Amino acid sequence: xxKKVLVLGEVxxxxxxxxxxxxxxxxxxxxxxxxxxxxxxGNNVSQLASSLVEYGADRVVVVEHPNLASxxxxxxxxxxxxxxxxxKPEAIVFGHTSLGxxxxxxxxxxxxxxxxxxxxxxxxxxxDALFVRPIYSGKAFEKVKTKEGIVFxxxxxxxxAPLERNTSRTGDVxxxxxxxxxxxxxxxxxxxxxxxxxxxxxxxxxxxxxRGVKSAEGFExxxxxxxxxxxxxxxxxxxxxxxxxxxxxxxxQTGKVVTPDLYIAAGISGAIQHLxxxxxxxxxxxxxxxxxxNIFKVADYGIVGDLFExxxxxxxxxxALKV
Ligand code: FAD
Numbered sequence: 001x002x003k004k005v006l007v008l009g010e011v012x013x014x015x016x017x018x019x020x021x022x023x024x025x026x027x028x029x030x031x032x033x034x035x036x037x038x039x040x041x042g043n044n045v046s047q048l049a050s051s052l053v054e055y056g057a058d059r060v061v062v063v064e065h066p067n068l069a070s071x072x073x074x075x076x077x078x079x080x081x082x083x084x085x086x087x088k089p090e091a092i093v094f095g096h097t098s099l100g101x102x103x104x105x106x107x108x109x110x111x112x113x114x115x116x117x118x119x120x121x122x123x124x125x126x127x128d129a130l131f132v133r134p135i136y137s138g139k140a141f142e143k144v145k146t147k148e149g150i151v152f153x154x155x156x157x158x159x160x161a162p163l164e165r166n167t168s169r170t171g172d173v174x175x176x177x178x179x180x181x182x183x184x185x186x187x188x189x190x191x192x193x194x195x196x197x198x199x200x201x202x203x204x205x206x207x208x209x210x211r212g213v214k215s216a217e218g219f220e221x222x223x224x225x226x227x228x229x230x231x232x233x234x235x236x237x238x239x240x241x242x243x244x245x246x247x248x249x250x251x252x253q254t255g256k257v258v259t260p261d262l263y264i265a266a267g268i269s270g271a272i273q274h275l276x277x278x279x280x281x282x283x284x285x286x287x288x289x290x291x292x293x294n295i296f297k298v299a300d301y302g303i304v305g306d307l308f309e310x311x312x313x314x315x316x317x318x319x320a321l322k323v
Pocket of ligand 1: 209210211212213235236237238239250251252253254255266267268269270271272273274277287288289290293305306307308
């Protein structure tokens with residue numbers, strides 16, 4: 001049966017995050033010919049509605065309010081519940097981002113629905129859809145099917161390809177007015193710790209360093225390689241604990257989960273907690289001077305050597321290729 005699916009367009013720094021378009025592609029599979037409705041929440045965000053339509057939404061419902069300028073779970077849940085009331089969807093799709101992870105359980109509880117989180121693949125369409133999600137830190141996968149009620153899903157960034165953008169698509173954009181009040185949290189100021197650049201959780205290339213990088217300065221060649229490949233820098237907890245870089249770069253069980261096309265691990269031993277955050281990357285290249293390092297068990301390509309020799313050689317080669 002065709003379903004009406006509501007998709008959250010997630011906005012960061014005034015732009016839609018790519019996972020929003022991936023969520024629309026996921027919604028198409030769930031909708032099975034039904035309507036896709038985009039939800040936009042924030043302050044001054046309505047101009048982004050056309051992008052959701054170009055990537056496949058049939059229409060967009062917007063809630064704008066000064067109290068939504070920064071994310072709070074109280075404010076965004078009030079806004080989303082109003083959109084939900086307007087649209088009455090049979091399914092909801094969010095990105096499995098920090099925002100999605102915070103907001104979706106709260107909404108699922110309000111809607112008395114289940115929640116299938118961190119989905120990496122959807123097999124089949126509509127009522128027959130099977131949602132595949134990693135469990136036990138990525139060591140196994142489970143396939144989940146819904147029986148009844150609202151199908152509420154969060155999708156892991158970088159796993160479901162967005163539909164091709166079609167700039168000639170058109171769709172209605174409706175704004176609804178909601179008085180966002182009674183916030184228990186007021187964001188006064190946002191102070192950024194991490195350097196700007198490619199978002200680590202959405203990057204197609206990640207160059208990650210571990211304790212083998214030996215110092216904060218040791219991360220410089222990794223940064224250069226990441227910039228050259230249009231990617232982001234990540235780190236093991238070992239490197240963060242040693243103060244070589246900020247914890248916002250940590251990848252793993254207690255850090256970010258990434259699924260880039262290319263993951264380069266330099267000076268990382270491959271502890272199970274690190275693998276939990278990167279082992280689903282499409283191609284893994286490991287650079288380690290210990291041939292017995294655990295990281296080589298998950299690597300597609302292994303380079304046994306000193307990263308301070310290997311990384312500059314890679315930089316030289318990629319520069320020569322003019323990537
Ligand atoms: P090490 O294990 O010290 O490895 C350094 C590697 O660098 C070695 O393999 C060495 O051979 C290599 N090396 C050294 N010099 C060079 C060189 N010049 N060239 C090439 N290679 C070199 N870890 C995470 O990463 N993410 C998590 O989210 C995380 N969560 C955790 C949660 C819990 C509850 C616990 C208990 C641990 C967690 N850890 C996590 C920590 C994890 O167990 C490891 O301690 C950590 O990943 C080790 O980091 P590392 O690989 O950088 O350091």
